[in-house]
Amino acid sequence: MSILITGSTGKIGSQVVSKLVAQGAKVRALTRSPEKAVFPAGVEAAKGDLLDTSSVRTALQGVSTLFLLVPNSPDEITQAMNTVGLAHDAGVRGIVYLSVTRSDVFADVPHFASKHAVERMMAQRGIGATVLRPSYFMQNDIGQKDPMLGGGVYVSPIGDKGVSMVDTDDIAEAAARELLRREKSATPLPTEVYELVGPDALTGDAVARIWTEALGREVKYGGNDLDAFENKIAQFAPGWMAYDMRLMMRRYQQDGAVASKDDVERLATLLGRPPRSYRDFAQATAKGWKG
Known part of the structure; x- marks a missing residue:
């Protein structure tokens, strides 16, 4: 099995692929272009597209x-639901699904609502x-390099309520650990839900500081x-995506997305270490930019 x-x-x-291979797991990677993909040795590349049910x-x-x-797209919900249904039909015992925080609350943000429907x-x-x-x-804030270095401005409008941003390596580590736990279990496991969060309640002003x-500059x-x-997002992304991102930021400004102490501690238990802080990320990123 794989x-x-x-x-x-x-x-x-x-x-996630690299972390699983490092643990000796048998991995199959779905990709539209196996001939172009570069995977670690031992990974089986499977040609497919989530809208192509035959390939899935x-x-x-x-x-x-x-x-x-499933990446943010106009047909995200179709891709995800079809794949879940096909996995069920194929006898897959467990799924690790990448949703989004506040999926059950921010119902007016399209990609949040889509992910919550898949959870249901x-x-x-x-x-x-x-x-x-x-x-x-x-x-995501690596894209802030030019405005911060060129104009001294952090431009992502996250607001004043606070957002507990998460590092992508923590996401991948959590996913790999749960995939291995489910893969190694002799019997199907019950559903678990984890909020993947950082330890900081970050406002726009706090991030700027x-x-x-x-x-080393203001x-x-x-x-x-x-x-x-x-308007800025629409310069390099489709209009539907720019509006989706606007709605997400509106909810961040209106309600925030601050993690609870229990959420942070539960994630730390899963990871076997504390989740990465935004300050650590910023310092490492700045060092790279300077280098």
Whole structure:
């Protein structure tokens, strides 16, 4: 039996593949272009697309555990639900699903609502799953390099309520650990839900102060202008995605996404260490930029 990884060439999926291989797991990686993909030795590359049910059926043959990562797209819910259904039909015993924090609360944000619908589907089908709900990725802020170094401004409008951002390596580590736990179990395991979060309640001003310290130069928060944010995103992404991101930031500004102490401690138990702090991420990133 093997573990099937979707989203296997992305920044999280590729880390999950590497971590599983390092633990000796038998891994199959779904990719549209196996001839272009670069995987660790021993990984079986399976050609497929989550909208191509025939290719997914083939890829699921002999698979006991599935890592389901579906990127933000207009048909995300179709891709995810079809894959869950096909996995159930194929006799997959467990799924580790990458959802999003506040999926059950931010119902007016399209990709949040889609992921919550998939969570509900798995529950109704009686599929044992680990639902991982990551917060906003720290690594998203690597894209802030030019405005911070060029203008001294942190432009992501996360607001004043606080967001407990998470490091992508912590996400991949949590996913790999849960995939291995389910793969090694002699019997199907019940559903678990983890909030994947960092230890800090980060406001726009707090993030700017952290970058001021890390860069050794003043960085100010650019404010909560959602029109400017949407217009900026729309310069390099489709309009539907820019609006989706706007709605997410609106909810961050309105409600925040601050992790509870229990969420942080539970994740630390899963990881076997504390989740990474934003200050550690910023200092390491700044060092790389300077180097």
